[in-house]
Structure formats: structure tokens, C-alpha cells
Amino acid sequence: MRKYRADVVIIGGGISGLYAGYLANKLGYDAIVIRKGQGATALSSGNIDIMGYYEGQSGWFDSGAEGIRFVTKRNPTHPYSLLDMAEGVPDLTIEHGKHAIMLTDDSIKEFNTFLGNIYTGSIAKNAYIGTTLGTIKPTGYLPFYMANGDLSHHNDTKIGVVGIYGYADFDAGYCADSLKHFSKQYHFGIDEICPVTIKFKGLTEQSNLDPFNIARKLEIDEYRQKFIDDIKTALGSKAVTHLAFPPILGIDNAKVVVSDIENELGVKVFELASLPPNTQGLRLVSLMERTSGAKIQRGEVISFNSDGSKIKSVVVRDYSSKFLFEGDFFILATGKFISDGIIDTGTLKESVFGLPVFDGKVWVKHFDPLKMSERQLISPKGHRFLRIGIRVNYKMQPLNDEMNIAYENLVAAGSVIGGYDSAFELSGFGVAISTAYKAVQTLQELRG
Amino acid sequence: MQTVKTQVLIIGGGVTGAGIARDLALRGVNCVIVEKHDINAGASGANHGLLHSGARYVFSDTHSAEECRDEGRILKKMAPDCIEDTGGLFVAVAGDDETYITEFPHLCAKSHIPVKELDVKEAREMEPALSSKTIAAFQVQDASIGPFKLSMENIHQARSLGCDLLRHSQVEGFQIENQRITTTKLRNLLTHESFMVEAEQVVNAGGAWAKEIAALAGCQIDLLYSKGSLLVTHNRLTERVINRLRPSSNADILVPGGTVSILGTTSIRIENLEAIFPTTKEIDAIVGEGAAMIPELEMIRYIRAYAGVRPLVGSASEEGGRHISRSFTLIDHETEGLENFATITGGKLTTYRLMAEKTVDLIAKLLDKDVKCRTHLEPLPVNEKPVNISELSQKYNIPEIIVRNMYTRQGSKIEKILSMIEENESYKSIICTCEPVITAEVIYSLEHEWVNTVDDLRRRTRIGVGPCQGSFCTHKVIALLAKRKGWGPLKAQQEMLAFLNERWKGKYPILSKTQIPQEELTQAIYVGLGLRSINSTERDEI
Numbered sequence: 001m002r003k004y005r006a007d008v009v010i011i012g013g014g015i016s017g018l019y020a021g022y023l024a025n026k027l028g029y030d031a032i033v034i035r036k037g038q039g040a041t042a043l044s045s046g047n048i049d050i051m052g053y054y055e056g057q058s059g060w061f062d063s064g065a066e067g068i069r070f071v072t073k074r075n076p077t078h079p080y081s082l083l084d085m086a087e088g089v090p091d092l093t094i095e096h097g098k099h100a101i102m103l104t105d106d107s108i109k110e111f112n113t114f115l116g117n118i119y120t121g122s123i124a125k126n127a128y129i130g131t132t133l134g135t136i137k138p139t140g141y142l143p144f145y146m147a148n149g150d151l152s153h154h155n156d157t158k159i160g161v162v163g164i165y166g167y168a169d170f171d172a173g174y175c176a177d178s179l180k181h182f183s184k185q186y187h188f189g190i191d192e193i194c195p196v197t198i199k200f201k202g203l204t205e206q207s208n209l210d211p212f213n214i215a216r217k218l219e220i221d222e223y224r225q226k227f228i229d230d231i232k233t234a235l236g237s238k239a240v241t242h243l244a245f246p247p248i249l250g251i252d253n254a255k256v257v258v259s260d261i262e263n264e265l266g267v268k269v270f271e272l273a274s275l276p277p278n279t280q281g282l283r284l285v286s287l288m289e290r291t292s293g294a295k296i297q298r299g300e301v302i303s304f305n306s307d308g309s310k311i312k313s314v315v316v317r318d319y320s321s322k323f324l325f326e327g328d329f330f331i332l333a334t335g336k337f338i339s340d341g342i343i344d345t346g347t348l349k350e351s352v353f354g355l356p357v358f359d360g361k362v363w364v365k366h367f368d369p370l371k372m373s374e375r376q377l378i379s380p381k382g383h384r385f386l387r388i389g390i391r392v393n394y395k396m397q398p399l400n401d402e403m404n405i406a407y408e409n410l411v412a413a414g415s416v417i418g419g420y421d422s423a424f425e426l427s428g429f430g431v432a433i434s435t436a437y438k439a440v441q442t443l444q445e446l447r448g
Numbered sequence: 449m450q451t452v453k454t455q456v457l458i459i460g461g462g463v464t465g466a467g468i469a470r471d472l473a474l475r476g477v478n479c480v481i482v483e484k485h486d487i488n489a490g491a492s493g494a495n496h497g498l499l500h501s502g503a504r505y506v507f508s509d510t511h512s513a514e515e516c517r518d519e520g521r522i523l524k525k526m527a528p529d530c531i532e533d534t535g536g537l538f539v540a541v542a543g544d545d546e547t548y549i550t551e552f553p554h555l556c557a558k559s560h561i562p563v564k565e566l567d568v569k570e571a572r573e574m575e576p577a578l579s580s581k582t583i584a585a586f587q588v589q590d591a592s593i594g595p596f597k598l599s600m601e602n603i604h605q606a607r608s609l610g611c612d613l614l615r616h617s618q619v620e621g622f623q624i625e626n627q628r629i630t631t632t633k634l635r636n637l638l639t640h641e642s643f644m645v646e647a648e649q650v651v652n653a654g655g656a657w658a659k660e661i662a663a664l665a666g667c668q669i670d671l672l673y674s675k676g677s678l679l680v681t682h683n684r685l686t687e688r689v690i691n692r693l694r695p696s697s698n699a700d701i702l703v704p705g706g707t708v709s710i711l712g713t714t715s716i717r718i719e720n721l722e723a724i725f726p727t728t729k730e731i732d733a734i735v736g737e738g739a740a741m742i743p744e745l746e747m748i749r750y751i752r753a754y755a756g757v758r759p760l761v762g763s764a765s766e767e768g769g770r771h772i773s774r775s776f777t778l779i780d781h782e783t784e785g786l787e788n789f790a791t792i793t794g795g796k797l798t799t800y801r802l803m804a805e806k807t808v809d810l811i812a813k814l815l816d817k818d819v820k821c822r823t824h825l826e827p828l829p830v831n832e833k834p835v836n837i838s839e840l841s842q843k844y845n846i847p848e849i850i851v852r853n854m855y856t857r858q859g860s861k862i863e864k865i866l867s868m869i870e871e872n873e874s875y876k877s878i879i880c881t882c883e884p885v886i887t888a889e890v891i892y893s894l895e896h897e898w899v900n901t902v903d904d905l906r907r908r909t910r911i912g913v914g915p916c917q918g919s920f921c922t923h924k925v926i927a928l929l930a931k932r933k934g935w936g937p938l939k940a941q942q943e944m945l946a947f948l949n950e951r952w953k954g955k956y957p958i959l960s961k962t963q964i965p966q967e968e969l970t971q972a973i974y975v976g977l978g979l980r981s982i983n984s985t986e987r988d989e990i
Contacts, residue, residue: 137978168877171927181937207876344961377952
């Protein structure tokens with residue numbers, strides 16, 4: 001078996017793994033990210049949710065900070081509550097959430113620097129964005145392709161929602177009606193929202209169009225120009241100030257696509273947050289890969305070696321080849337169920353190191369379906385199975401079932417950590433980014 | 449108040465009601481079906497989809513066995529488009545009762561049910577999924593039948609002959625004068641409007657709800673409710689129906705249906721018809737038992753669990769209800785002083801046609817109409833002409849698998865459906881990737897098959913029944929429905945939630961390692977994109 005060595009071995013190539021890779025690299029570590037796929041990040045809409053909702057709250061949180069204050073007061077095992085304990089115990093001299101808010105704010109700002117400041121937003125004020133489902137949701141930071149889409153900041157705007165003939169995932173008419181209804185309900189200052197359905201004549205096929213296909217075409221000048229002409233024709237004399245799109249505005253060159261449409265049509269452009277199949281998460285993963293500075297190795301960690309107190313190495317399999325990666329430090333960023341970070345082998349456990357998992361309150365060894373979920377798909381409490389993950393201390397060090405640090409040189413980040421339900425709270429990227437940031441801080445401390 | 453007039457009122461839009469409507473229509477009698485929910489919303493839509501050869505009942509109930517034998521043969525001729533003639537096996541595994549195995553072929557022969565003993569090795573070659581512990585195997589003439597298509601085609605023909613179907617219509621009471629039901633009072637559950645039906649004869653084909661309906665007319669039926677739970681696997685495990693060769697018990701039948709297999713059932717006595725869903729205990733029992741025949745059942749991904757209620761006519765002292773005859777009961781309520789009211793209940797999918805025939809014989813007598821039944825002579829007019837699937841696939845440039853799957857659902861109507869693409873190329877777009885179903889079929893169903901909800905659409909097109917259980921298609925279907933139904937955004941959101949919840953009901957009890965990732969994703973999609981429950985102010989607004 002071929003043997004490699006790195007200072008920091010990161011397992012998992014989603015947002016928390018790649019961000020940790022960047023942070024470690026920046027600190028001068030030789031870092032490698034081992035990944036078997038793109039994980040759930042590639043399926044996301046790319047905006048940074050910090051905290052949007054929590055059980056017991058009557059509506060959305062006005063800001064990520066408000067949400068963090070709310071949850072740190074009520075739930076001591078939530079990742080934000082752990083981040084709030086700067087010294088390992090709750091700091092009673094300052095208000096709840098203060099440390100966590102500061103750390104999260106710092107971590108997102110650093111994350112934004114890492115990606116070339118493509119995000120705008122604030123932990124002190126949530127933005128409200130439209131989605132391709134026709135819903136409106138709060139979020140903390142918007143990537144550039146959504147920057148004009150904070151509907152709470154719209155004033156006397158006229159929005160055209162662009163649909164493409166033959167792209168069945170997205171119905172502009174339905175979406176426009178729905179966004180209109182909800183922006184009225186939220187008292188947003190939008191004057192008009194109307195559908196603009198176009199036939200993208202530049203394409204030979206006019207059915208089964210998918211966002212990747214359209215996005216790749218729009219990165220080609222010639223197609224892009226045709227597309228802009230088609231929109232012009234469809235708009236006719238209709239005057240709009242904004243155009244809202246499904247996730248089709250390019251992948252690696254989305255900036256050019258957005259600015260070209262804006263300049264040619266004299267409107268502001270934004271994308272709606274979308275469900276998969278979706279280019280938005282892919283854009284983020286692709287950008288992170290290009291800028292993290294960490295090496296990326298494809299493969300699945302199938303076993304590990306330790307001396308009982310420290311991880312020594314992990315064995316990685318890529319198809320038929322096997323490699324051994326030795327490291328001084330290991331970061332676990334494998335995600336939850338979608339990416340096999342948590343598995344059920346008769347016993348529910350973390351998949352790489354076999355760490356025990358909890359649901360925010362108690363250890364969960366056996367998955368009893370009726371006790372793991374609510375009877376309603378969308379429950380005012382969220383679902384217990386979505387809170388399952390490993391237990392970490394305030395330094396993001398995984399704990400074993402005796403509540404001791406599992407391995408001295410292991411830290412964790414992202415949704416492999418239990419105790420929160422990211423879909424229900426709208427806290428996914430906020431927790432991923434802040435826990436990765438904290439995990440690398442810990443690593444730095446451990447090195448001394 | 450609106451009043452509908454007809455010769456015969458049929459209460460219940462399950463397969464029995466549908467069969468009665470067609471039988472009446474073919475005998476020249478005018479009728480109206482009223483149904484509380486949708487076609488096959490009760491037990492007709494929550495069963496195995498098994499066309500029994502009769503062999504299942506040779507031990508316990510030779511009468512049912514012979515009924516199934518005859519009706520199975522008739523239906524294979526009269527409704528070939530609704531049936532996949534898979535054939536079936538009865539298998540015993542090590543530890544099963546030897547006497548049963550020895551007696552089985554003799555009992556089949558006694559009831560004139562064709563059976564062929566197979567060499568165990570031969571059986572395992574035919575069905576490689578069978579356990580290595582198989583000790584005996586017999587081949588029988590079981591088949592897989594599509595209950596929804598069967599009901600739809602019965603109703604379609606009845607309608608073409610003047611029958612009417614009123615869905616979402618619940619019976620609220622009967623007006624009785626001179627020992628006759630003169631008026632039936634109903635309420636439309638969608639519009640909340642009341643209306644009346646005046647009919648010469650009233651037939652209660654309410655299945656498990658027959659007792660409650662009869663009670664509204666002051667009649668009593670001794671009806672027991674037996675819940676049966678079933679599990680759907682994410683792919684098809686066997687070519688044939690596989691029965692366990694032993695006294696009827698839990699999970700002893702695995703029926704292939706299209707791209708999946710259905711395992712079940714249980715038989716559990718329940719007291720009322722509220723909240724019918726499978727319990728974890730039942731599911732564990734089903735999987736454990738099923739795995740004795742087909743070991744793979746222990747490892748496989750299940751995409752859904754559901755339960756139906758068998759109405760069994762019989763004494764209330766019976767345990768579980770396994771030993772009560774699965775034959776049907778036709779009650780002429782004249783004995784209770786009502787001259788124009790009959791109830792048909794019990795029975796099974798395989799015998800629905802016979803149940804309809806017997807019921808209509810009685811009604812014809814009461815109506816003084818001497819016309820004989822024709823449903824055993826005239827096939828259901830599904831396929832007027834043969835369809836060339838590969839030709840259609842080439843003509844419209846659509847993969848053959850899509851056209852073939854559409855054909856199994858729609859029969860020769862696919863020519864009409866596919867021709868919609870000539871007008872609108874975007875109708876070729878796939879809406880449901882699991883089955884798969886294209887836009888044209890969804891639109892066709894919305895426009896011609898009385899669809900009001902996504903769940904209605906599911907029964908007609910199999911939208912949302914595949915491995916993703918609606919995660920990737922619900923929002924697309926809602927957009928298509930909202931446009932055609934004129935739904936506002938809140939109503940559309942309410943319908944989206946209703947369907948997702950309906951799917952969730954069949955998933956959460958069986959949430960397991962193979963299905964959890966899918967549910968994490970579903971939550972990320974819908975909840976993570978800000979979809980929330982409708983609050984009370986919003987409900988009022990709708």
C-alpha cells in the first residue's frame with residue numbers, strides 16, 4: 001500500500017471540509033482533503049443560512065444573531081451553544097450567544113475572504129429570498145447571483161420571473177403568483193411580479209432541459225446572446241426592474257452571465273434559491289475546490305489506525321487502489337446520512353471512526369422509526385432523526401460514550417455533528433462554517 | 449338544493465361499485481356512483497394487487513377457492529390489459545408443516561385448481577430469489593392485477609353508457625317513506641354543498657364503511673374490520689407471485705407489480721376505521737416472515753408501507769378474522785323492511801365481478817328487468833387496437849421504456865396522449881423520473897380523469913410512488929394542477945403539503961438505513977427552502 005503524509009488530513013469534501021482545508025493551508029499546514037463525492041453541499045442553493053427558525057418561535061428570526069441568542073438560551077447541546085462557551089463553561093458575565101455570534105461572524109467573514117468576497121449579508125439582519133418552490137425564506141448571506149434577490153429590500157420594483165419552455169423543473173407562472181402572494185404577506189415593497197416564459201431558440205431540444213445543460217450553454221457567448229435576445233422578445237414592452245431566474249446562469253462563469261444580462265437588458269438579475277437538480281451548490285463546491293489551496297484526494301476512508309489516544313493514519317480506497325494517509329491531525333467533516341457520515345450497521349454510528357451518536361439529548365444506538373420522527377412531514381418541532389450526529393465538546397473534539405475526548409488529534413465540523421436540525425432551523429451553512437473555523441482553531445491550539 | 453335523478457344509486461367507488469356500474473350499464477340500467485373520496489380510496493386501493501388462482505384457500509375455504517378459480521379465469525379473458533399473467537408459486541421452507549405440503553396438490557385437485565409440483569432446484573432456477581431452505585414448490589395460475597386501472601376501465605365504460613360518477617360526495621342520510629328510500633342526502637366534501645339523489649334502488653357498496661352507511665338507513669350489518677399491512681420494495685424481486693405453503697399467516701405472499709414487489713399482509717382485528725396505518729411491530733413481523741421465503745427481503749430497501757381494511761361479514765367472536773370466510777355477502781334489506789336497499793360487502797378483488805353480477809341480478813329483479821349479465825362475455829374495452837410501442841417511441845423520439853411504462857398504465861390511449869406532443873414539444877419533458885411519467889400523460893390525466901388532488905393523480909399515473917416518493921416531482925405537479933384548477937398560492941401550498949404528508953405517512957413507520965438519506969434530502973428541499981405548514985389565518989383565507 002502506498003503511503004502518504006500530511007500535517008492535517010480532512011475527511012469530507014463538502015463545505016466544512018473544504019473550508020477547513022483552506023484555513024489549515026492558510027495557517028501553513030500541509031493539508032489534504034479526502035473525499036468520495038461532492039456531498040450534500042453540491043445539492044444546496046449556495047446561500048449561507050445562519051439561523052432562521054427555532055421551536056417556540058412564532059415567525060422567522062430577524063437576524064442570524066437573534067436566532068443564535070434564542071437557541072443558546074434554550075438548548076445547551078446545540079452547536080451554537082457549544083461555540084458560545086469560550087472557556088468550556090457558559091460565560092455568565094455576558095449575554096447568551098455573544099461568543100457564538102462573534103465567532104460565527106468572524107468565520108463567515110473569513111469564508112467570504114476565502115471565496116473572493118462573493119457573498120453579501122450580515123449576521124445582524126436576515127435577507128429574504130424567493131425560492132423556485134414559490135416560497136420566501138430568511139437567510140444570512142447571499143452569493144453574488146442572489147445579491148439582488150433580497151426581497152425585503154425591494155422598493156417599487158417590478159420583477160419578471162423567467163421560465164424556459166421545456167424546462168419542466170420550474171414553472172414561472174406558478175412561482176410568480178406564489179412569490180407575489182408571500183411578498184404581500186410580508187409587506188415587501190414590490191410593485192409587480194409577473195412570469196416571463198421564453199423559448200430558448202438556441203437549443204435544438206425543447207424538452208427535458210436541465211439546469212446544467214442550460215447553464216453550460218449560457219457560458220458560451222453566442223448562446224448567451226441568443227438567450228438575451230429571446231428574453232428581449234418575450235418582455236416586449238413589459239417594463240421590469242428585475243429578472244429572477246431558476247438556477248441556470250452559468251456554473252464557473254456565472255459572474256459574466258449575470259453581468260451580461262444585466263448590462264444588455266438594463267435590469268438587475270438574481271437567481272431564486274433552488275432544489276436539486278441545481279447548479280448553485282455545484283458552483284460553490286467548484287469555487288472552493290479551486291481556491292482552498294488544500295490538496296484533494298478522491299477516495300473513501302475504509303479504516304483507520306490509532307494508538308488508543310491518537311489517530312495515526314487512515315486507509316483510503318479509490319476503486320481498486322488503496323492508500324495510507326498518515327497525519328498529525330484529522331478533521332472529520334463527513335456530513336450526515338446523505339453522504340454516509342452516519343450509518344446504521346445494526347448500531348447507529350459515525351462511519352469512519354465508529355463514534356457513538358446522539359440526538360441532542362441522549363445517545364442513540366438503535367434506530368426506532370416511530371420514535372425518530374414526527375407524524376407530520378413538516379413538524380413544528382423538526383424531526384429527531386435529523387438531529388442525530390456525533391457529540392463534540394466546545395472545541396469541536398468528538399466525545400466517546402463516556403463523554404471523554406475520543407482521540408486527542410481529532411476534531412469535527414459540519415453536519416456530522418448532532419444536536420441540530422439544519423433544514424428546520426435554516427442553519428446549515430452557518431453551523432458548517434463556524435464549526436469548521438472552531439475546529440481549525442482547536443487544532444492550532446493543540447499544536448501549541 | 450340540487451337533485452340528481454337516476455335508476456340506481458351506488459354508494460362506494462371501489463372496485464365493487466365500479467363493477468356494479470358497468471354491469472348495470474351493460475344491462476341498460478342508468479346509475480350514479482357516489483364516492484366519499486376517490487376511486488379505490490379504500491381497500492380496493494390498499495391491497496396486494498393479486499389475482500388469486502384459488503389455491504390459497506383450498507385448505508380453509510373451498511367455496512372461496514372455487515370462486516377465485518372461476519373468476520380468475522374470467523378476468524384473464526375479460527380484463528387482460530389490467531393483468532400481468534405472471535403465474536405463481538407456492539413454496540415451503542425447512543420447518544414448515546409436512547402434512548400441508550403433502551395434502552396441498554390433492555386439495556387443489558379436489559377443487560379443480562390446476563397445480564404442478566416442481567423440483568426445488570427447478571423452482572429456484574425460475575425464481576433465483578427463493579431461499580436455499582426451500583423444501584417444496586408448486587406452480588399455480590396466480591397473476592398480478594392493477595386494481596386502479598380495473599376500476600377506471602369499468603367506470604369509463606359505464607360512463608360511456610350513461611352512468612355518472614360523483615366523487616368527494618359523502619352520504620349524510622336517507623329519507624324513507626313507505627318502506628322505500630326516496631331520497632339520499634349527500635354532501636360534497638370539497639365545496640361543502642349538500643345535494644340529493646333520487647333513485648329507484650340504492651346499493652351500498654361501501655366496503656369497510658358499509659356498516660356505517662347501512663346504519664344511516666336503520667339497518668344492521670354484522671361487520672368485522674381486519675387490517676392488513678403491506679410493504680413496497682424499491683424494485684421487483686420475482687417474476688411470479690410467491691405464496692408460502694402453509695395455513696394463511698402474516699407476510700406469506702409477495703406479488704410483483706410493475707417495477708416493484710409488494711409483501712404482505714397481516715390480519716389484525718380493529719374496532720374503528722380511523723387512523724389506519726401499519727405499526728412497527730407489524731412491519732418487523734412482515735419482513736421477518738417474508739425473509740424465510742425470500743432472504744433478500746431482510747436487506748432490501750422498502751419505499752413505503754400501507755394498510756387497508758378488509759370488511760368481513762361474520763361473528764364478532766372470531767380472533768383476527770383469518771378464519772372468517774373471504775367470500776362476499778349480499779344483503780337484501782327487505783328483511784328489515786326496506787324494499788329498495790341492498791348491501792354488498794366482504795369478498796375480494798379477484799371476485800369483484802361476481803359480486804357485481806349477483807348484486808345486479810338482485811336489482812334487476814327488483815326493477816322487474818329481465819336482462820342477463822354480460823360482464824363474463826364482453827371484455828373491458830381498453831384496447832380498441834394493438835399499439836406498436838417501438839414505432840411510437842421512434843415517431844416521438846421518446847425512449848421506449850417511457851412509452852412501454854405509459855402503455856402499462858394507459859393502454860391504447862397512449863396514442864392520443866403522445867399526439868399531444870405534436871402541439872407542444874415541452875410535453876415530452878419528464879415530470880416523475882422514478883416511473884417515469886412525462887408531462888403529456890399528467891396533462892391528459894388532469895383533463896380527462898377527474899383529478900382534483902395530487903393523490904388522485906398518483907392513483908392514475910403512478911406519480912410519486914417510486915423510490916423518491918414524490919420528493920422531486922410534487923412541486924412540478926402542483927404547478928400544473930394549480931394552473932388548471934385555478935388554485936391560489938395558499939391553496940397550492942396546502943395541496944403540496946397534503947400530498948407530501950400523505951407520502952410521509954407511508955414512509956415514517958419504515959424509516960430505515962436505506963431510506964433515511966432520501967428523507968434527509970426531502971427535508972432539505974422542502975423545509976430547507978422555507979415551506980411551512982399553513983396556519984389558521986391562512987386556512988380561513990383559502
